[in-house]
Amino acid sequence: MIYLPLQHLQPGMVLARSVYYHPTSLPLIVAGQQLGSPMIRKLTELNISGVYIESKFASDIEVKEFIEPKIKQQVTNELKSLYGGYLHNMPLSTSTIDSMRNIAEKLLNYITSKEEFLLNIIDIKDYDTYTYSHSIYVGTLSVLIGMQLNYSENLLLHLAMAGLFHDIGKLDISLDIINKKGPLTPEEFDEIKTHPKKAISRLEFSQKIPNIVLSAIESHHEKYNGTGYPYGLKGDDIPIYGRILALADVYDALTSSRSYRRAWLPNEAVEYMMGCGGTHFDHDLLKAFLRIIAAYPVGTVVQLSNGSLAIVLQNSKEHILRPKIRLLTPENLANTDVDLATDRSFFNVTVTGTITDVDKLPNTIFE
Numbered sequence: 001m002i003y004l005p006l007q008h009l010q011p012g013m014v015l016a017r018s019v020y021y022h023p024t025s026l027p028l029i030v031a032g033q034q035l036g037s038p039m040i041r042k043l044t045e046l047n048i049s050g051v052y053i054e055s056k057f058a059s060d061i062e063v064k065e066f067i068e069p070k071i072k073q074q075v076t077n078e079l080k081s082l083y084g085g086y087l088h089n090m091p092l093s094t095s096t097i098d099s100m101r102n103i104a105e106k107l108l109n110y111i112t113s114k115e116e117f118l119l120n121i122i123d124i125k126d127y128d129t130y131t132y133s134h135s136i137y138v139g140t141l142s143v144l145i146g147m148q149l150n151y152s153e154n155l156l157l158h159l160a161m162a163g164l165f166h167d168i169g170k171l172d173i174s175l176d177i178i179n180k181k182g183p184l185t186p187e188e189f190d191e192i193k194t195h196p197k198k199a200i201s202r203l204e205f206s207q208k209i210p211n212i213v214l215s216a217i218e219s220h221h222e223k224y225n226g227t228g229y230p231y232g233l234k235g236d237d238i239p240i241y242g243r244i245l246a247l248a249d250v251y252d253a254l255t256s257s258r259s260y261r262r263a264w265l266p267n268e269a270v271e272y273m274m275g276c277g278g279t280h281f282d283h284d285l286l287k288a289f290l291r292i293i294a295a296y297p298v299g300t301v302v303q304l305s306n307g308s309l310a311i312v313l314q315n316s317k318e319h320i321l322r323p324k325i326r327l328l329t330p331e332n333l334a335n336t337d338v339d340l341a342t343d344r345s346f347f348n349v350t351v352t353g354t355i356t357d358v359d360k361l362p363n364t365i366f367e
């Protein structure tokens with residue numbers, strides 16, 4: 001299977017992975033179905049960023065979602081019922097805080113029980129459940145960074161909690177601003193910028209929430225060079241968990257589609273973030289983050305510096321920019337597998353980008 005952003009889908013292509021859409025946990029389109037124009041329109045309306053398509057060159061490539069739909073669904077439902085009711089009450093009851101902790105524990109147990117610690121897939125997200133999926137991914141990515149840093153189980157649980165509830169302060173911001181489709185006015189943006197502080201006034205009376213979680217939530221929009229908010233903290237004055245949350249928050253926001261822009265591909269987000277070490281992000285934490293993200297996830301079609309096209313087969317955290325690939329072109333080498341990290345004849349070849357435009361792919365790929 002290969003990944004294609006939605007704008008490049010064409011009728012007749014065969015879906016290789018089922019597409020799920022909230023609120024049902026049943027798939028919206030089942031793998032194996034041939035896409036017609038109405039279905040492509042429907043996916044576009046739902047703001048789904050892309051799908052996996054069958055290709056004879058990639059029939060043996062299996063792509064597993066990092067967070068299984070079943071788990072994502074369970075956590076989403078629990079977050080939804082918390083956000084729909086109890087979190088609006090002030091002060092939060094002990095049972096609400098216990099529920100927050102239980103959700104974080106469930107997510108943490110799931111992540112630590114996995115063998116793969118590399119985000120190696122373009123997870124399909126839709127716009128309507130953005131708030132919940134964003135919380136889940138910020139929690140997940142923060143935990144994965146913490147695992148790279150060998151954090152204890154207890155600290156990882158705190159990271160999961162902070163990630164899941166990092167934007168809880170948005171509950172106290174007018175929905176008109178939160179849901180606004182167009183660009184925000186400076187006044188509206190000033191209002192948005194109050195959400196980290198609002199989260200603290202909401203949570204600080206709850207003695208069962210550790211300080212480390214509070215300070216992480218409060219500082220997730222601070223930037224390493226001091227240009228962030230709400231306090232303009234600089235460098236190591238920003239609590240380390242806030243610096244971790246910032247990486248997870250920005251990566252997930254960039255790779256999700258929004259009403260005003262398409263989702264960035266992982267390599268685009270990774271390249272952008274690599275350029276922000278020392279300005280937006282803590283350089284050392286950025287290095288840890290880059291060990292958990294595959295810039296070219298399995299199933300993406302890439303261009304090589306020698307002009308060839310290839311499909312990504314496998315990634316390793318040691319070489320996130322040099323995956324194992326299967327050549328599509330030139331024709332005489334089509335279907336040859338190459339490990340860019342170890343194959344000597346390819347040491348001078350680099351991956352230069354992702355190819356998503358169907359017109360640039362060989363005609364044979366979808367036959």
Ligand SMILES: [Fe+2]
Nearest residue numbers: 166167220221
């Ligand atoms: Fe935020």
